[in-house]
Amino acid sequence: xxxxxxxxxxxxxxxxxxxxxxxxxxxxxxxxxxxxxxxxxxxxxxxxxxxxxxxxxxxxxxxxxxxxxxxxxxxxxxxxxxxxxxxxxxxxxxxxxxxxxxxxxxxxxxxxxxxxxxxxxxxxxxxxxxxxxxxxxxxxxxxxxxxxxxxxxxxxxxxxxxxxxxxxxxxxxxxxxxxxxxxxxxxxxxxxxxxxxxxxxxxxxxxxxxxxxxxxxxxxxxxxxxxxxxxxxxxxxxxxxxxxxxxxxxxxxxxxxxxxxxxxxxxxxxxxxxxxxxxxxxxxxxxxxxxxxxxxxxxxxxxxxxxxxxxxxxxxxxxxxxxxxxxxxxxxxxxxxxxxxxxxxxxxxxxxxxxxxxxxxxxxxxxxxxxxxxxxxxxxxxxxxxxxxxxxxxxxxxxxxxxxxxxxxxxxxxxxxxxxxxxxxxxxxxxxxxxxxxxxxxxxxxxxxxxxxxxxxxxxxxxxxxxxxxxxxxxxxxxxxxxxxxxxxxxxxxxxxxxxxxxxxxxxxxxxxxxxxxxxxxxxxxxxxxxxxxxxxxxxxxxxxxxxxxxxxxxxxxxxxxxxxxxxx
Amino acid sequence: xxxxxxxxxxxxxxxxxxxxxxxxxxxxxxxxxxxxxxxxxxxxxxxxxxxxxxxxxxxxxxxxxxxxxxxxxxxxxxxxxxxxxxxxxxxxxxxxxxxxxxxxxxxxxxxxxxxxxxxxxxxxxxxxxxxxxxxxxxxxxxxxxxxxxxxxxxxxxxxxxxx
Ligand SMILES: Cc1ncc(C[n+]2csc(CCOP(=O)(O)OP(=O)(O)O)c2C)c(N)n1
Numbered sequence: 001x002x003x004x005x006x007x008x009x010x011x012x013x014x015x016x017x018x019x020x021x022x023x024x025x026x027x028x029x030x031x032x033x034x035x036x037x038x039x040x041x042x043x044x045x046x047x048x049x050x051x052x053x054x055x056x057x058x059x060x061x062x063x064x065x066x067x068x069x070x071x072x073x074x075x076x077x078x079x080x081x082x083x084x085x086x087x088x089x090x091x092x093x094x095x096x097x098x099x100x101x102x103x104x105x106x107x108x109x110x111x112x113x114x115x116x117x118x119x120x121x122x123x124x125x126x127x128x129x130x131x132x133x134x135x136x137x138x139x140x141x142x143x144x145x146x147x148x149x150x151x152x153x154x155x156x157x158x159x160x161x162x163x164x165x166x167x168x169x170x171x172x173x174x175x176x177x178x179x180x181x182x183x184x185x186x187x188x189x190x191x192x193x194x195x196x197x198x199x200x201x202x203x204x205x206x207x208x209x210x211x212x213x214x215x216x217x218x219x220x221x222x223x224x225x226x227x228x229x230x231x232x233x234x235x236x237x238x239x240x241x242x243x244x245x246x247x248x249x250x251x252x253x254x255x256x257x258x259x260x261x262x263x264x265x266x267x268x269x270x271x272x273x274x275x276x277x278x279x280x281x282x283x284x285x286x287x288x289x290x291x292x293x294x295x296x297x298x299x300x301x302x303x304x305x306x307x308x309x310x311x312x313x314x315x316x317x318x319x320x321x322x323x324x325x326x327x328x329x330x331x332x333x334x335x336x337x338x339x340x341x342x343x344x345x346x347x348x349x350x351x352x353x354x355x356x357x358x359x360x361x362x363x364x365x366x367x368x369x370x371x372x373x374x375x376x377x378x379x380x381x382x383x384x385x386x387x388x389x390x391x392x393x394x395x396x397x398x399x400x401x402x403x404x405x406x407x408x409x410x411x412x413x414x415x416x417x418x419x420x421x422x423x424x425x426x427x428x429x430x431x432x433x434x435x436x437x438x439x440x441x442x443x444x445x446x447x448x449x450x451x452x453x454x455x456x457x458x459x460x461x462x463x464x465x466x467x468x469x470x471x472x473x474x475x476x477x478x479x480x481x482x483x484x485x486x487x488x489x490x491x492x493x494x495x496x497x498x499x500x501x502x503x504x505x506x507x508x509x510x511x512x513x514x515x516x517x518x519x520x521x522x523x524x525x526x527x528x529x530x531x532x533x534x535x536x537x538x539x540x541x542x543x544x545x546x547x548x549x550x551x552x553x554x555x556x557x558x559x560x561x562x563x564x565x566x567x568x569x
Numbered sequence: 570x571x572x573x574x575x576x577x578x579x580x581x582x583x584x585x586x587x588x589x590x591x592x593x594x595x596x597x598x599x600x601x602x603x604x605x606x607x608x609x610x611x612x613x614x615x616x617x618x619x620x621x622x623x624x625x626x627x628x629x630x631x632x633x634x635x636x637x638x639x640x641x642x643x644x645x646x647x648x649x650x651x652x653x654x655x656x657x658x659x660x661x662x663x664x665x666x667x668x669x670x671x672x673x674x675x676x677x678x679x680x681x682x683x684x685x686x687x688x689x690x691x692x693x694x695x696x697x698x699x700x701x702x703x704x705x706x707x708x709x710x711x712x713x714x715x716x717x718x719x720x721x722x723x724x725x726x727x728x729x730x731x732x
Binding site (some may be wrong): 133150183307 | 577583587590624627628635640
């Protein structure tokens with residue numbers, strides 16, 4: 001019997017099913033109508049209709065961040081694809097595995113300035129790990145398979161598959177490849193044995209060790225190994241904004257986040273250690289500040305990363321190790337345990353004495369007596385009320401930093417934010433992605449009144465899917481992070497950082513069918529949160545906390561300065 | 570430092586723009602870039618001439634390797650290699666210049682491949698420096714048009730880049 005032929009549209013849907021996809025975020029349009037017709041007929045996965053394509057991509061992205069699986073979004077050609085670009089770039093900067101399927105005008109119309117035509121492959125090229133334009137239906141299944149493979153392996157990232165409309169109509173025999181082999185793409189997984197040995201030796205000889213972990217630890221599922229390594233060595237540890245949760249933050253060996261808004265103890269220990277182990281991190285400008293200042297202190301650096309181009313990019317390293325972080329650290333653990341040598345306990349003790357002095361400066365203190373609501377206090381209460389177990393998504397600005405600083409994550413994949421691109425508008429759609437993946441989990445979206453308005457339309461999607469997200473709006477009336485920079489560096493000229501005419505957020509939430517609460521006094525913070533996670537557990541609750549408009553994020557390293565040049569409270 | 574980098578990549582549409590896009594997005598120099606399919610039609614061979622510090626060149630090779638379509642990258646400047654470039658020059662060839670141009674082409678082992686009453690078109694191959702030298706040696710006013718391919722490079726001896 002001849003194999004049955006499927007249309008391209010059927011193939012797209014079958015591929016997603018055979019890939020084991022359970023949720024797809026998207027928005028229909030002319031070029032993808034055939035695909036949507038097939039989506040209509042199937043039951044293998046749920047399609048979540050968003051209200052703007054950017055939100056579909058952010059939701060798929062956060063779904064991937066929370067679950068570790070590849071997120072999937074579908075958009076139409078032209079404006080659908082351009083709306084998706086911010087989401088794709090966001091995922092790219094944070095190395096998130098994602099497949100975006102975009103419709104395209106029919107092959108014959110490509111290049112004719114056809115209705116809703118854009119060069120999607122061209123526009124997205126610099127912000128995807130890879131992209132494809134499918135020109136023959138017979139290549140469709142293998143291209144989608146490759147897209148999933150590329151997205152998930154090596155340093156993960158978004159992959160876009162552009163599918164012209166005629167391809168969705170053409171048909172061929174369907175076969176989903178079981179595996180992929182590409183001569184041009186073979187990511188390294190195992191680290192170099194000699195380098196690993198050198199690294200272990202260096203760590204054993206360290207007098208002032210420091211372990212610095214990044215998003216790669218979370219993405220590479222290396223949190224257990226890294227945690228064990230830190231404890232075995234008795235070394236201090238820090239995380240980047242992207243790495244939070246990769247090491248349990250409440251642990252005393254953890255010095256807090258480092259970088260522009262990192263703690264004194266983390267930044268000083270980075271600057272003054274003699275052996276630095278960087279795991280899945282990339283020494284970016286928000287982390288080490290000025291590389292020249294960083295290089296002033298002599299230290300030996302070991303750098304483990306799956307992406308060779310991340311190594312020795314901004315900082316020269318002594319022992320580069322290319323490989324999957326979990327595998328490499330696992331191997332280091334084996335060798336450390338087998339070694340007769342021990343870390344120098346006397347030196348380590350002296351190092352910790354120094355660190356405790358830094359820590360004693362208590363750089364995260366803030367005014368607890370104020371009559372105004374302090375944003376830090378809201379986050380601390382959020383932590384208490386959720387038992388530290390919530391998934392916290394955030395937007396971009398001061399609120400993001402406070403969430404990172406005052407919610408000590410003890411597990412990976414709980415803290416979900418746009419670190420690399422810093423995309424305002426990420427938080428709410430991200431919370432949708434997480435809540436779709438984990439319907440019973442507590443999901444909080446910490447946001448600002450600027451950011452939330454960039455994708456507020458998604459409150460409607462949340463209603464449709466009954467997503468019980470808690471929107472924690474730290475409403476300071478300002479584009480706070482912008483205001484902070486203007487206060488410090490522009491002599492308080494607050495150019496366009498104040499928004500008048502904000503909506504009544506309570507009524508707005510209610511208009512979308514949700515619960516709205518306004519909180520104006522510190523003593524009402526906790527009860528409101530308890531209601532949100534208790535009484536209104538099954539509802540989306542939008543809490544508008546009117547917070548101190550003048551509060552700033554501390555410590556702060558001004559752009560271009562060094563790690564030991566922090567501005568303190 | 571000037572470096573000459575060779576790469577083998579999948580002969581896919583858009584592959585060239587990935588390389589060109591990488592150089593412009595990351596602010597790397599391209600002095601020249603040549604590309605054509607190899608004897609295996611599924612592969613293209615590209616030669617890129619670029620300039621940068623050692624750190625920059627290291628990043629360039631790593632970033633090129635990271636492109637999904639790139640199969641192999643080699644910095645030819647790391648070892649002994651040969652580079653050749655082709656130039657076509659249209660020059661004035663009337664009056665006294667006619668003899669003069671013929672002689673210069675001979676000296677540089679060029680070939681005259683097109684002739685009119687008033688012009689010659691000279692074909693020259695060699696390292697870029699030789700082509701520069703030819704242009705310097707002739708009367709600049711006599712040059713009507715030049716076209717150069719940019720360098721192609723290959724390793725010397727046993728140094729082979731293949732998959
Ligand atoms: C899409 C986008 N546009 C602009 C910026 C620049 N930006 C960074 S933080 C910020 C202010 C954010 O204000 P808000 O959401 O109210 O948060 P707050 O800082 O007050 O907590 C702006 C405008 C950005 N990160 N993303």
